[in-house]
Amino acid sequence: MNPLKVLYVCSEVYPLLKTGGLADVSAGLPPALAAQGADVRLLLPAFPAVAAGVTPEGPVLPVPAGGAPGLPAGLGPLPGTSHGPDPWLQRGRIGASGQPVWLLHAPGLYGRGGNPYLDGSGHPWPDSAEQFAWLGWAAALLGTGLDPTWCPDVVHGHDWHAGLAFAYLHQLRLSGSRAPGAVFTIHNLAYQGVFPANVRERLGLPDALFHMQGLEFHGQVCFMKAGLVYSDAITTVSPTYAREITGPEQGCGLDGVLRQRQEVLHGILNGVDEVVWNPATDPLVQPGFDADHLQGKAAAKARLQKAVGLQPQPDALLFSVVSRLTEQKGLHLLPAVVDELVQRGGQLMVLGAGDATIEQALADCVARHPGRVALRIGYDEALAHGVIAGADVILLPSRFEPCGLTQLYGLRYGTLPLVRAVGGLADTVTDCSLENLDEGSASGFVFHQLNGTELSAALRRAFALQRRPADWRAVQRHAMALRFDWARAASAYLQVYRRAATRTPLAIHGTASA
Numbered sequence: 001m002n003p004l005k006v007l008y009v010c011s012e013v014y015p016l017l018k019t020g021g022l023a024d025v026s027a028g029l030p031p032a033l034a035a036q037g038a039d040v041r042l043l044l045p046a047f048p049a050v051a052a053g054v055t056p057e058g059p060v061l062p063v064p065a066g067g068a069p070g071l072p073a074g075l076g077p078l079p080g081t082s083h084g085p086d087p088w089l090q091r092g093r094i095g096a097s098g099q100p101v102w103l104l105h106a107p108g109l110y111g112r113g114g115n116p117y118l119d120g121s122g123h124p125w126p127d128s129a130e131q132f133a134w135l136g137w138a139a140a141l142l143g144t145g146l147d148p149t150w151c152p153d154v155v156h157g158h159d160w161h162a163g164l165a166f167a168y169l170h171q172l173r174l175s176g177s178r179a180p181g182a183v184f185t186i187h188n189l190a191y192q193g194v195f196p197a198n199v200r201e202r203l204g205l206p207d208a209l210f211h212m213q214g215l216e217f218h219g220q221v222c223f224m225k226a227g228l229v230y231s232d233a234i235t236t237v238s239p240t241y242a243r244e245i246t247g248p249e250q251g252c253g254l255d256g257v258l259r260q261r262q263e264v265l266h267g268i269l270n271g272v273d274e275v276v277w278n279p280a281t282d283p284l285v286q287p288g289f290d291a292d293h294l295q296g297k298a299a300a301k302a303r304l305q306k307a308v309g310l311q312p313q314p315d316a317l318l319f320s321v322v323s324r325l326t327e328q329k330g331l332h333l334l335p336a337v338v339d340e341l342v343q344r345g346g347q348l349m350v351l352g353a354g355d356a357t358i359e360q361a362l363a364d365c366v367a368r369h370p371g372r373v374a375l376r377i378g379y380d381e382a383l384a385h386g387v388i389a390g391a392d393v394i395l396l397p398s399r400f401e402p403c404g405l406t407q408l409y410g411l412r413y414g415t416l417p418l419v420r421a422v423g424g425l426a427d428t429v430t431d432c433s434l435e436n437l438d439e440g441s442a443s444g445f446v447f448h449q450l451n452g453t454e455l456s457a458a459l460r461r462a463f464a465l466q467r468r469p470a471d472w473r474a475v476q477r478h479a480m481a482l483r484f485d486w487a488r489a490a491s492a493y494l495q496v497y498r499r500a501a502t503r504t505p506l507a508i509h510g511t512a513s514a
């Protein structure tokens with residue numbers, strides 16, 4: 001049997017460019033798919049950090065604008081980028097992993113420094129619609145045979161950045177082009193890529209797509225909705241989030257669309273990349289450790305306390321955060337419980353950046369409790385490993401959480417997650433209730449309502465467990481033995497791909513309707 005060819009369309013990949021969990025997924029899932037026989041190529045914008053990490057191979061492939069000879073007249077034209085020459089594709093491999101990629105070059109759109117999505121003042125780039133329309137357009141063209149030597153069976157797009165690929169594919173399919181299976185994954189429904197209606201003309205989107213059952217969203221163009229409406233199958237990154245987004249509370253206004261597509265909506269839990277996040281072999285955490293040899297974890301705690309200016313107390317219960325500092329992550333609740341946490345003898349280390357109000361409130365906590373609370377504003381991969389290895393507890397009191405990765409890393413490193421029971425957090429962490437302790441299933445601390453009272457009660461449960469060292473060890477041992485591997489996720493994705501490629505409905509474990 002020929003390997004299934006998958007074009008994997010995304011905007012970031014670890015270690016070249018990472019602003020969040022999406023990059024970890026783009027690094028972890030493709031090799032796991034390849035290990036099960038798929039032929040996977042990534043398609044990414046050639047942001048400078050990405051281009052710098054890719055070794056080019058073979059000739060470039062121009063990306064014709066819509067309306068060009070051979071393309072349907074109804075589509076486009078998607079104009080040139082107005083900042084430079086028309087885009088082109090360069091094949092290559094990621095140096096670090098050997099992963100095959102297509103890079104989409106459009107110097108005027110991608111060739112600038114800074115954050116790929118935001119300008120210096122934190123606003124979306126003014127040409128962000130064009131940036132990701134071109135990504136979608138290139139994906140659709142590759143999907144319909146732009147490179148005759150490699151025609152994908154499946155186009156798999158990720159988040160709103162890849163959403164328009166599915167609108168373009170739909171149009172190309174209507175006009176008789178080859179039709180690969182179209183799979184769209186939601187990593188975070190809250191970021192939707194919504195633009196004024198008049199971008200349609202610039203993006204070559206025919207009026208026929210601009211209606212309630214299409215990509216129109218309250219009079220605007222919504223890239224995310226294009227992915228939801230024009231794909232053959234939709235996945236998201238945990239079974240619970242797959243259910244939650246079909247309701248008004250977590251549906252971000254798109255729950256109606258998702259309810260209509262419930263039969264093709266699947267929740268597939270993310271995995272942990274063992275190459276990057278394994279406490280026994282992590283080059284950023286030396287000496288390493290495992291569940292039977294925890295001296296390395298104690299050493300990591302001492303190193304962390306020293307590095308960030310916390311008092312060198314091995315017995316102080318060390319809570320941690322490695323996160324975007326936003327309300328999505330529930331971190332606006334944290335400052336109010338810090339005094340209690342410290343009074344009970346705990347310490348807190350926060351690594352992250354985001355909302356200025358949360359950053360300031362946490363800085364005030366540091367000022368009130370020097371040596372007990374530490375804060376590092378910014379993004380620091382090495383410190384993230386040091387924190388997750390050295391802390392006792394990792395906090396994710398999220399308002400919503402599609403999957404969450406840091407609780408999975410915490411489990412692996414024996415750093416018990418303290419989480420709110422939403423999305424992937426509900427699917428991966430089991431509370432230390434007496435009955436769960438008794439049956440050996442407890443792996444962390446779980447609370448339900450998004451308020452300081454419940455968060456504080458969960459913190460008290462962590463202190464209570466610390467006073468029962470044998471129970472703490474048992475929970476830690478169980479947490480460290482849990483495996484959320486990419487192989488399991490990859491086989492679920494392959495099922496979805498095969499059905500999408502042949503357009504047969506699929507019922508797998510974890511569907512939204514389950």
Ligand code: ADP
Nearest residue numbers: 020021323351352378379380381384404405406
């Ligand atoms: P998100 O919603 O931000 O994607 P995830 O939990 O899915 O949340 O993934 C976050 C990823 O980003 C994890 O790999 C985490 O370790 C990393 N991360 C978040 N904040 C920081 C930071 N300040 N420094 C280093 N890594 C970070």
